[in-house]
Amino acid sequence: MTATAAPHDATFFIALNAGSGHSETDERRSTIETVMRDAGRRFELTMIDQPDTIDEIATRLAKQAADSGGVLVAAGGDGTINAVARQAVAHGCKFGVLPQGTFNYFGRTHGIPEDLTEAVHALLASRVHAVQVGVINDRVFLVNASIGLYPNMLEAREADKQQFGRSRLVAVFSAFKTLLRPHRRLRLALNIDGKPRHLRTATFFVGNNRLQMEQIGIPPLSDALEDGRLAAVAPRTKGKFGMLWLMLHGALGRMGRLNQADELTTFSFKRVEVKVRSLSRRRQVKVATDGEITMMSNPLEIHVMDEQLLLLKPDPKPADVD
Structure with a gap:
């Protein structure tokens, strides 16, 4: 699949893993919101406060992204990215990543910055690429x-x-x-x-x-x-x-x-x-x-x-x- 540009008017549906630090989470949220607003881009940011709600939140946001031609975005570590990506694949919607984990193998492999401000700017300027997905027992x-x-x-x-x-x-x-x-x-x-x-x-x-x-x-x-x-x-x-x-x-x-x-x-x-x-x-x-x-x-x-x-x-x- 040839890389294509994402529509400039696409809405970003962002799932942000709250993690363990309240002040750090507030800072991350503020960073994402500031860069998005300064760029004049439409977005909806949802916090994942409890691990057992991630599938429900990701499914809801993926449906919204698919129905509106928007982009589903995971902000968190590789585990969070995996959970949200499952729904992106299931709903056939475009997917973005803001890496916030310890090793960030997925984001680093695809050239996505680990610094959050840089990652949001990169997301807004990115194009769509098809990426291989592995499956183990579904x-x-x-x-x-x-x-x-x-x-x-x-x-x-x-x-x-x-x-x-x-x-x-x-x-x-x-x-x-x-x-x-x-x-x-x-x-x-x-x-x-x-x-x-x-x-x-x-x-x-x-x-x-x-x-x-x-x-x-x-x-x-x-x-x-x-x-x-x-x-x-x-x-x-x-x-x-x-x-x-x-x-x-x-x-x-x-x-x-x-x-x-x-x-x-x-x-x-x-x-x-x-x-x-x-x-x-x-x-x-x-x-x-x-x-x-x-x-x-x-x-x-x-x-x-x-x-x-x-x-x-x-x-x-x-x-x-x-």
């Missing part, structure tokens, strides 16, 4: 989906952020702490684009974000995301110190320097079925999608969605164009 993901150790790390990270504050440093130390605890390796039966395969790993990670895959350090998988495929990574390392070493390289963007044949199983795909055989009688699997934890039925079906997300994002700068 739940969409824009950045990644995973099972095993990674969801446990995310749960621990969220608890530590509540206690010590939201920062990337807290996230890294929380991950190391989780890795030092006992964890079970998964026994997986895979069907990859019709081909069977078995795998034992501590975590099974599926990427749909070029920036994150580049930081992991596996360029061929990064390129696969531009070719309508998803990228799978599963560490083979058994010991705790081996996992720590693997994660350290990944955090520093140096995993590609490891001997991948020995340390990682990697492949790209359009569709994969993942059956977790190490769950005994349990039929539910803990799954992380863009940082949010849910329980899903086993086996898991993961594929690229036929529909694409109609994302408003800045055109690449001339220096960034290949």
Whole structure:
């Protein structure tokens, strides 16, 4: 799909995650409203004060955007962006992002500034680009989906952020702490684009974000995301110190320097079925999608969605164009 300009008279329906800080939220709201009004653009801003209201609010705003030819906008972290994007895809409306999370992989991948004032200005000047969406058991993901150790790390990270504050440093130390605890390796039966395969790993990670895959350090998988495929990574390392070493390289963007044949199983795909055989009688699997934890039925079906997300994002700068 060729990038197209959004109508100048389109209304922006903005869902702003209130987060944990009242004064910070007020400042964010004021920033968005000021830039929008100064630019003479029409908008409606709705606060998400309770996490359990996000789906209801996103659905209502998406319907309004679709009916009026407007733009649905998510202001928050990757989890908030995922929840609002689900409704943008379901209603076929245009979608914008104002990144406000810890890592902001989705926004950074698409050249959207992390500074809020700059992000609002960029949104107003953006054009519509079609963006690939991943699906796991009917739940969409824009950045990644995973099972095993990674969801446990995310749960621990969220608890530590509540206690010590939201920062990337807290996230890294929380991950190391989780890795030092006992964890079970998964026994997986895979069907990859019709081909069977078995795998034992501590975590099974599926990427749909070029920036994150580049930081992991596996360029061929990064390129696969531009070719309508998803990228799978599963560490083979058994010991705790081996996992720590693997994660350290990944955090520093140096995993590609490891001997991948020995340390990682990697492949790209359009569709994969993942059956977790190490769950005994349990039929539910803990799954992380863009940082949010849910329980899903086993086996898991993961594929690229036929529909694409109609994302408003800045055109690449001339220096960034290949």
